[in-house]
Amino acid sequence: MHTGTFAAALASLFGLSASLPAHPAEDEARSSPIHGHIEFLWEAPARDSEARPVALGLLTRPEAPHLACWKSAAFPQRAVEVRLEIDDAHGRHPLWVGTETGAPLHVVRCRNIDLAALKVAPGMRRVVLRFDGRIAAQETIEVAASLATAAFHRGDRSFVNGRTPYLADIAPADYSGRFVWVLTFGPDGRVIAVETEVAEGLAATRLRAAGEEAAWLYRIGADPGKPERKLRQPYDLLPGH
Incomplete structure (x- = not known):
């Protein structure tokens, strides 16, 4: 499925046992003045849907591709380098790298991700969104090899949440x-x-x-x-x- 198609569709809708340690001092010093938000989708929303399935955990080999999304409610009208990356013990793996030029005030971008192809190891992982090299948002999320081994799949707690459009x-x-x-x-x-x-x-x-x-x-x-x-x-x- 094409990135452009989902970016346009989703824009109409919108919003650590083995992990690397966070670096609070560095993050605070390099925080971006531009607001950012990170979101993962368990799978692509139906084309005629006004709701989206937000993932609270990820699989390295899901049945349908997961999507990584970033958004901003106050994006500047100039070129901005965007990097969305996920960390593990081997370093940073790119989920989104590009330049946004003349973006609208409210911008949403999503694309399919393949964590197996990126060789992201299972575990609790740090995800960082950077605008022009400065941190706009960061989250942690569990990556698992399968639902059978995923901590997020145990018990009655939800691992996919439905969300309405913004x-x-x-x-x-x-x-x-x-x-x-x-x-x-x-x-x-x-x-x-x-x-x-x-x-x-x-x-x-x-x-x-x-x-x-x-x-x-x-x-x-x-x-x-x-x-x-x-x-x-x-x-x-x-x-x-």
Whole structure:
């Protein structure tokens, strides 16, 4: 699947046991004045969907390609070098390297990633987004060889969260609301029923349909011994997310 296609589609929607140590002093000294945000998608959203499946863990060889995304809500109208990299004991592996020129105020870019091809080792990994060499955002995320060995796949906690689009015509200060869903999961950890228990603010007025679509994207660890599991899942709408 082509990067340009997903970048355009997602722009319309939007927001360590074996790890290298972080370098707080260096990071603070080299922080970027440009706001940045990092997000991983478990797989590409459906083309007609207004929701996206946010990954809380990654596989080196997933069934469908994961996507790495970066975004900014205050990007300058000039050329900016962008580097999104993931660290392991062997160094930094590039997930995105390029130059953004004359970007709009709100920019979202995503592309497929192949962690096996990049030879990223399993473990808790540091991911850093740099604009012009200065750190704009950083996260840690688990990389696993398979769901069977992934800590993020154990128990009833979610490892894929559904997210609604960010509405660009809403001022950040006004971007607030809340969903509470009751989700029913089947033995494979996928959602089989959604009940919207609470919808307040934008969740009720602008994002009800997209929110219910997002609820279907949640996934938890598989448990063949349980035909159904119900979880009450809150989701707060926050600026830029």
